[in-house]
Amino acid sequence: KDKVEITKEQQVLMQAILKAYERHQIPQDVAKRLYSAEENFLLLTEMATSQVQVLVEFTKNIPGFLSLDHEDQIALLKGSAVEAMFLRSAQVFNRKTPAGHTEVLEERIRKSGISEEFIKPMFNFYKSIGELLMSPEEQALLTAVTILTPDRPYVKDHAAVERLQEPMLEVLKKLCTLHHPHEPQYFARLLGRLTELRSLNHYHAEIITSWRVNDHKFTPLLCEIWDVQ
Numbered sequence: 001k002d003k004v005e006i007t008k009e010q011q012v013l014m015q016a017i018l019k020a021y022e023r024h025q026i027p028q029d030v031a032k033r034l035y036s037a038e039e040n041f042l043l044l045t046e047m048a049t050s051q052v053q054v055l056v057e058f059t060k061n062i063p064g065f066l067s068l069d070h071e072d073q074i075a076l077l078k079g080s081a082v083e084a085m086f087l088r089s090a091q092v093f094n095r096k097t098p099a100g101h102t103e104v105l106e107e108r109i110r111k112s113g114i115s116e117e118f119i120k121p122m123f124n125f126y127k128s129i130g131e132l133l134m135s136p137e138e139q140a141l142l143t144a145v146t147i148l149t150p151d152r153p154y155v156k157d158h159a160a161v162e163r164l165q166e167p168m169l170e171v172l173k174k175l176c177t178l179h180h181p182h183e184p185q186y187f188a189r190l191l192g193r194l195t196e197l198r199s200l201n202h203y204h205a206e207i208i209t210s211w212r213v214n215d216h217k218f219t220p221l222l223c224e225i226w227d228v229q
């Protein structure tokens with residue numbers, strides 16, 4: 001009989017409480033919220049930009065790299081950036097992050113304006129790297145070997161790059177034997193990944209072009225390393 005009525009003040013109080021509750025969500029709640037392709041592209045652009053910065057710092061710390069011809073240093077960096085970044089993002093992707101983060105990253109990559117034909121080879125590569133269960137030393141050496149690939153475009157002194165790459169391949173080969181005693185083919189499998197990486201260069205160039213066609217903006221560093229704009 002006596003009608004229940006929310007008073008005006010109670011309405012205001014309830015709205016304030018609800019607003020606060022929705023604003024202060026815990027991470028996994030946020031993860032469920034779908035992001036727009038633009039938001040995903042922006043996040044990936046930030047990730048890619050910091051990956052390039054990390055790549056440049058890592059490369060400068062490779063023993064002997066800074067004593068190479070300066071133009072060759074640039075040619076090696078520009079020629080290997082995509083492959084090195086695929087390797088690093090594969091490590092990031094395969095690291096067992098707190099539950100749900102890898103799926104979130106995968107979802108954001110899938111919804112960032114990259115066409116399906118490039119998504120497949122990208123995740124196949126991530127999976128094939130994950131299956132190798134590389135040690136941190138193997139990951140670091142494989143990245144250094146990738147950067148010190150003598151036959152990149154515009155490299156003048158091939159021999160000097162080979163002299164740096166050789167000893168790293170030797171150490172990597174020994175590590176594979178030590179870490180994977182029951183897999184004599186492990187080193188060969190690692191080098192097989194480098195071949196797969198090269199094919200991803202082509203896909204990456206297409207991804208960049210398709211983003212540019214849709215007028216996506218890159219950071220100055222990404223433009224510089226991939227000769228965009």
Ligand SMILES: Cc1cccc(C)c1Nc1c(-c2c(F)cccc2F)nc2cccc(C)n12
Nearest residue numbers: 041044045047048051085086089109204218222
């Ligand atoms: C950070 C990231 C992680 C996984 C997938 C993607 C698409 C990205 N983002 C980019 C990559 C890139 C990379 F950084 C690592 C591996 C493969 C890549 F395609 N390259 C570029 C070039 C211009 C802009 C972006 C956003 N971008």
